Amino acid sequence: xxxxxxxxxLARPALALAVYAIFASSLPNYHTAVGVWALLDGSVLTGxxxxxxxxxxxxxxxxxxVASMAALAGVLTMRLIGVGAVPAVAVAVAVVAAALFGxxxxxxxxxxxINSLVxxxxxxxxxxxxxxxxxxxxxxxxxxxxxxxxDAVDGRLFVFSPLSATMLGAFALAGLFASRTIxxxxxxxxxxxxxxxxxxxxxxxxxxxxxFAACAAFAALAGGLMSIRSGSASPLSFDAALLEAxxxxxxxxVALEGGKGGFxxxxxxxxxxxLVLSGIASLGAPFWAQNLAAGLLLIFVIVVETxxxxxxxxxxxxxxxxxxxxxxx
Amino acid sequence: xxxxxxxxxxxxxxxxxxxxxxxAAAAAAALALAGWTTPAFLTLDNLFVVVRAASTTGVxxxxxxxxxxxxxxxxxxxxxxxxxxxxxxxxxxxxGAGAPAACGATLVAAAGAGxxxxxxxxxxxxxxxxxxxxxxxxxxxxxxxxxxxxxRLHNEIATWIGTMRPLRVPIQSWxxxxxxxxxxxxxxxxxxxxxxxxxxxxxxxxxxxGLRVDRAAAFALAMLGVSCAIVAIFSVSQFSQAKADMFxxxxxxxxxxxxxxxxxxxGGRGSPVQAALGAALIALLQNFLLLRALxxxxxxxxVGALVVAATSGFHLLQRRER
Numbered sequence: 001x002x003x004x005x006x007x008x009x010l011a012r013p014a015l016a017l018a019v020y021a022i023f024a025s026s027l028p029n030y031h032t033a034v035g036v037w038a039l040l041d042g043s044v045l046t047g048x049x050x051x052x053x054x055x056x057x058x059x060x061x062x063x064x065x066v067a068s069m070a071a072l073a074g075v076l077t078m079r080l081i082g083v084g085a086v087p088a089v090a091v092a093v094a095v096v097a098a099a100l101f102g103x104x105x106x107x108x109x110x111x112x113x114i115n116s117l118v119x120x121x122x123x124x125x126x127x128x129x130x131x132x133x134x135x136x137x138x139x140x141x142x143x144x145x146x147x148x149x150x151d152a153v154d155g156r157l158f159v160f161s162p163l164s165a166t167m168l169g170a171f172a173l174a175g176l177f178a179s180r181t182i183x184x185x186x187x188x189x190x191x192x193x194x195x196x197x198x199x200x201x202x203x204x205x206x207x208x209x210x211x212f213a214a215c216a217a218f219a220a221l222a223g224g225l226m227s228i229r230s231g232s233a234s235p236l237s238f239d240a241a242l243l244e245a246x247x248x249x250x251x252x253x254v255a256l257e258g259g260k261g262g263f264x265x266x267x268x269x270x271x272x273x274x275l276v277l278s279g280i281a282s283l284g285a286p287f288w289a290q291n292l293a294a295g296l297l298l299i300f301v302i303v304v305e306t307x308x309x310x311x312x313x314x315x316x317x318x319x320x321x322x323x324x325x326x327x328x329x
Numbered sequence: 330x331x332x333x334x335x336x337x338x339x340x341x342x343x344x345x346x347x348x349x350x351x352x353a354a355a356a357a358a359a360l361a362l363a364g365w366t367t368p369a370f371l372t373l374d375n376l377f378v379v380v381r382a383a384s385t386t387g388v389x390x391x392x393x394x395x396x397x398x399x400x401x402x403x404x405x406x407x408x409x410x411x412x413x414x415x416x417x418x419x420x421x422x423x424x425g426a427g428a429p430a431a432c433g434a435t436l437v438a439a440a441g442a443g444x445x446x447x448x449x450x451x452x453x454x455x456x457x458x459x460x461x462x463x464x465x466x467x468x469x470x471x472x473x474x475x476x477x478x479x480x481r482l483h484n485e486i487a488t489w490i491g492t493m494r495p496l497r498v499p500i501q502s503w504x505x506x507x508x509x510x511x512x513x514x515x516x517x518x519x520x521x522x523x524x525x526x527x528x529x530x531x532x533x534x535x536x537x538x539g540l541r542v543d544r545a546a547a548f549a550l551a552m553l554g555v556s557c558a559i560v561a562i563f564s565v566s567q568f569s570q571a572k573a574d575m576f577x578x579x580x581x582x583x584x585x586x587x588x589x590x591x592x593x594x595x596g597g598r599g600s601p602v603q604a605a606l607g608a609a610l611i612a613l614l615q616n617f618l619l620l621r622a623l624x625x626x627x628x629x630x631x632v633g634a635l636v637v638a639a640t641s642g643f644h645l646l647q648r649r650e651r
Contacts, residue, residue, distance in 0.1 A: 062457065062458075064457065108641070112641055112644055112645065113648070114640065114641065114644045115402070115594060117402055117457050118402065118588070118594050118640050119637065119640060119641075121403075121581075121584055121588075121636065122588070122633050122634075122636035122637035122640060123633060123637060124581075124633070125581050125585060125629055125632050125633035125636060126629070126630055126632070126633020126634050126636070126637065127633065128629050128633070129626050129627065129628065129629025129630030129631070129632070129633050130626070130629075130630050131626070132624070132625060132626025132629055132630075133624065133626035133627055133630060134626075135626075136624075137624055137625065137626055235626070242461070243461050243462075243465055246458060246461065247462075250458075256453065256454065256455045256458060257454070286472070286477065288468065288469055288472035288473075288477060288573070289469065289472075289473075291465045291468060291469055292465060292466060292468070292469020292470070292472075292473070293469075294465055295461075295462045295463070295464070295465025295466040295468075295469060296462075296465075296466055296469075298458070298461070298462040298465070299449075299462045299463070299466065302449075302453050302458070302459070302462065303452075306452050306453055
C-alpha cells in the first residue's frame with residue numbers, strides 16, 4: 001500500500017517530465033525561460049478551474065457549471081471596471097459573489113441530497129444565460145484608457161507571470177487547505193465513504209458547501225483574470241475549460257469516485273495536459289485538434305485508471321485467497 | 330414481504346399522481362400565462378410551428394430518455410455526435426453512395442458510436458465524464474473529416490427526404506411524433522425495454538439477478554446515437570449542408586427536455602413520451618420568447634432556472650414517495 005502510494009507520487013511528475021522531454025526535443029522554444037513562462041501562463045485558466053473542480057471531485061461530487069461561472073465572472077469583472085472599479089477590486093467582487101453562489105449551490109445539493117451532476121447541469125445552463133444577459137449578448141472590452149492594465153498582468157519574473165504565480169499560489173493554498181485543515185480533511189472523508197464518514201461523525205453538509213463555494217470562487221478567479229489579461233470578456237467563452245480541468249484532475253490522480261488525490265498530483269496532471277496541448281498547437285495543428293487530443297487523453301487516462309483499479313482489486317482478492325489458503329495449511 | 334409491497338403501493342401511486350400533477354400544473358400555468366400575454370401564441374398554426382421547432386431537440390431528447398431510464402443520467406456528447414453523423418452522411422452522399430445507402434450507413438455508425446460509449450460508461454461508472462471525453466473526440470473527428478468547413482450537398486433525393494411534407498406537415502414533425510410512440514412502446518413493452526428499466530431501477534439487484542447492465546447502457550446509448558442520426562440526416566438533407574458546429578447547444582436543450590419532462594433521474598422510471606413533452610415545453614418557451622422578442626440570454630437563464638426547479642421539485646416528490 002505504502003509502496004504503491006510512493007510509486008504513484010513519483011509516476012505523475014515522471015510522466016510530466018517525459019512529455020516535456022518529448023516536445024522539448026522537437027520544439028526549440030521549450031528550453032528557454034520564455035518558453036516555460038509561456039507554458040505556465042497558458043495553464044492559468046485550466047489550472048485555476050482544475051483546483052476547484054478537484055475539490056468537488058475529492059468530495060465525490062462534480063461541479064459542471066464552472067465554465068459558465070468563469071464566463072459570468074469575466075463579464076462581471078468587465079462591467080465593474082467599466083463603471084470605474086479598480087481591476088483587483090472588480091475581480092475580488094466577482095470571486096466573492098461566485099463563492100456565495102457556490103456555497104448556496106452546495107447547500108442545496110446537500111439539503112436536497114440530489115446528484116450534483118444533475119443539479120449543476122441546470123446552473124451550467126442558467127449561469128450562461130445570466131452571463132449573456134449581463135453582457136448584452138456581445139463581447140465586452142476594456143475602455144481604451146484602461147487598456148494598460150492588460151500589460152501589467154503580462155510581466156515576467158524568471159519563468160513566472162503574475163497570473164501563473166497566482167495559479168501556483170492557488171494550488172499551494174488548496175493543497176495546504178485540503179491536507180492540513182479539518183475542513184479539508186472532511187472533504188476527503190465524505191468523498192472516501194459517505195456512509196462511513198457519517199457514522200464516524202463527520203459533518204455531511206459543511207464539506208459540500210465548502211467544496212462548491214471554493215470551486216465557484218476559483219472558476220470566477222480564472223474568468224476574471226482571463227478577462228483582464230485579454231482586455232475583453234465574451235459570455236460564450238471558456239466552454240472547453242471543464243473538459244481540460246477534469247482531464248488535469250484525472251491525470252493528476254484524483255479518482256472519479258472521490259476521496260483520492262492531491263493537489264501536487266493535479267498540478268502535475270495540469271502540466272502534462274498543457275504540455276501535450278500546447279505542444280500540439282506549436283506543431284501547427286488547428287485549434288480543434290487540441291480538443292480532440294484532450295478528449296483522447298481523458299479517455300486514455302480513464303482506461304488506465306480503471307484497468308489499474310481492476311488489477312488492484314484482483315490482487316487484493318488473490319492476497320485474501322492466499323491468506324485463507326495459508327490458514328488452511 | 331407482502332406487507333411491504335402493500336404498504337408501498339399507495340405511496341407509489343400517490344407519488345406518481347403528484348408528479349403528473351406537478352407537470353400538468355406547471356405546463357397549464359405556463360400556457361395560460363403565455364396565451365394571456367401574447368395572443369398569437371395559442372393558435373393552431375403556432376401549435377404546428379412549435380411541434381416543428383421541438384422536433385430536432387425532441388427526437389434527441391427521446392434518445393436521451395433511454396439513457397436516463399437506464400440509470401446513466403445523460404450523455405453530454407449528443408450535439409457533437411449529431412454533427413459528426415451529419416458530416417458522415419453528407420460525405421457519403423457526396424461520394425455518390427446514394428441517399429438511402431448513406432442513411433443506412435449513418436444509422437449503423439450511430440448505433441456503433443453509441444454502444445461504444447455505453448460499454449465505456451459502464452466500465453468508468455461516470456456517464457458524464459465518459460461522454461464529455463467522447464464528445465470532444467467526436468467534435469475533433471467531425472472537424473477533421475470536414476476540413477472544418479461547410480460541406481454542401483447537391484442531391485435531389487436527399488433534398489426530397491429533408492423537405493417532404495406528408496399531409497402538408499413537415500416530415501420532421503411526423504418523425505418526432507412517430508419516434509416518441511415507437512420509443513414509448515420499446516421501453517414499456519419489449520424485452521430490451523424491461524432490461525433497460527430494471528437496470529435503471531436497481532443496478533445492483535439487476536446485476537445480482539444476472540441481467541447485463543452493460544448491455545442496457547450500450548442499448549440506451551445506441552438508441553441515443555440512432556436519434557442523433559435521425560436528426561442529422563433530416564437536418565442535413567433539408568438544408569443541403571453540414572458543418573462541424575451545426576448542433577452546438579443541442580445537448581443542453583435535450584437534457585433540459587428530459588429533466589423538465591420529469592423522467593426520473595435515478596433511472597428505471599419514466600417514458601420517452603415525457604421527454605418529448607419536455608421538448609415541446611422548451612420549444613413553447615422558446616417560441617414564446619421569440620414572439621416577445623426577448624434575447625437568447627434570457628432564454629438560457631429561464632431554461633436553466635426551469636431545469637433547477639424541475640429537478641429539485643421532482644427529486645423532492647420522489648423522495649417523499651420512498
